[in-house]
Amino acid sequence: MSTTTLTETRGAGQSGDKIFSGATLAAGCLILAVLFSVAVFLLVQALPVAGADPAEITGGEGFSTYIFPIVIGTVVAAAIALLIATPLGIGVALFISHYAPRRLAQGFGYVIDLLAAIPSVVYGAWGYAVLAPELAKGYAWLAENLGWLPIFEGPASQTGRTMLTAGIVLAVMVLPIITSLSREIFLQTPNLHEEAALAMGATRWEMIRMAVLPFARPGIISAAMLGLGRALGETMAVALVLSGGALTASLIASGNQTIAAEIALNFPEAFGLRLSELIAAGLVLFVITLAVNMVARWIITRHKEFSGAN
């Protein structure tokens, strides 16, 4: 009698175990499936572009001619953002990890993290309404005095809504990513290395250059690459700030466009082939950011293995 009840409860418990572990496994696989289907659905919806007559594509000269300028625009905007944000982010991270008074350091960290809490559309609105008019004055000066450089060629935009402004706004947005990741790495520098350097009579900067930065190099590289991934895919800031147009070398004249902004600006009114075109552009962006992120994650994992960090 009692044995039957025992086997019954065991049966019930076992199925509970099976159902639960099955559910967790299913959830894990679903995530892989979602990432896979993102690529598949984009590919399916983008297919009409491949068979289309080149004359029907926007610009009239085929998809590659259409996509090339906006890929360049995307890369240029992200590159400007990284050029500004990487040194600044390293500086801020060093300030929080090695320079700020111990007691205030965590609070300063929160403050910088607040930058990440501001929605991208608000950055866009700020860049459009505050930063661009401020920078327009500087652009006029640049065009006048450094106009012989192709990147500062005039006429400078009157509104300031240019590639350089978009890059600066993007730099502000990726700054918290680069800062928080490099801060983590800086804090993991073995204390003994730092103390050894200081005991040898190194100044604080020499200690950082000899002990902290070499240790953190892979971390900084991957932080910059994750920032790059974010900057490449950022939409709203560019869509609001940049007054887009054809590809130009000048960073202070209006013109250029990025993939994400091109999609956001045109998708709401798009249908038919135009829709497929934009989805194909999205696929290109997806592949670029995926590659960048995978390389960054690969560097982090490799670093993790031999440093024992995290």
Add this chain to the structure above:
Amino acid sequence: MTSATLVRRQSHLTKGKLPSYAVWLVLGAALVFGAAAASLVGFGAVSWGLFSALFFLLGATAVTAVVEGGRKATDSLATYLVYGAFLVALLPLLSVLWTVLERGLPGISYDFLFTSLNGVTGAVDNASVANGTPVLGGAYHAVVGTLQITLWATAISVPIGLLAAVYLVEYGTGGPLTRAITFFVDVMTGIPSIVAGLFAAALFGLLFGPGTRTGFVAAVALSVLMIPVVVRSTEEMLKIVPNELREAAYALGVRKWRTITKVVIPTAISGIASGVTLAIARVIGETAPILVTAGFASAINWNVFSGWMSTLPTLIYYQILTPTSPTNTDPSTQRAWAAALLLILMVMLLNLVARVIARMFAPKTSR
């Protein structure tokens, strides 16, 4: 006589060092010279700040180099640059917060919070500018849309994210599947938000015909962005649950799934809850995916499964880019900044709630 014994001799250890007030002297001089140089090119706060910073860096480094030597000069230059980097990073933060407060506060009113933009046309805006009456129309429909879409996104991503994290920590054996999930979750955190939106649009376009745009499609797009965040934070929290708790439960004959649901998850619930709150804070401000999946509406729509929907971010975007009245843009700009203030308040509140949850319900470790 007595005063002679009180004279402080400089120790040879501190000889050749700058007194601590030297930095402030240099800073003062730099500000003065900066003002002079700035007035040459047209005085302004920006040019004054730039010139002063430049003069300070040059001056302080030069003084240190002369008195303390080259290595100390490099060190102090690095110190000033690092402090400067932090100050420069604060500028955009302060500027954004100030702008949103200054321009958004006048627009916050009862009307703004509890009416929609339904029926507010360019003529209405022109009239309110011409007569000087308060701006009509508000963000109620957008607040409703934001809350609905975010709620559905949370309802989709929390169970999936939670279960996947449980799989990774409790069931995963470190095999290829576990490593693949961990790696691709990390990669997924970097998906551009617009691509997530395109995915949801393409998925529902295939299933229900092209151009299907509802709040639910947007919720699916947001959950693509939210799931990896939930998985990552939950995973971290489950990992720090002490193994002794699990072993104690097993020793009492408790099944694994009962151990997880009754012991492991309750122990980690505060961290999980704050992680979920942070994930919500991350997606609530997303604009691009909403733009391509939920369309734009000016009326209140409570149904996520049919009809276009508006959210606060898309409201901000459209009010700035396509003002309701092209000739009088001020009412639209005011609504946009008020909506931005509302959105930032929501995000900051969520961040605060996350910290409070993490602190208040943290498991009591008695040691």
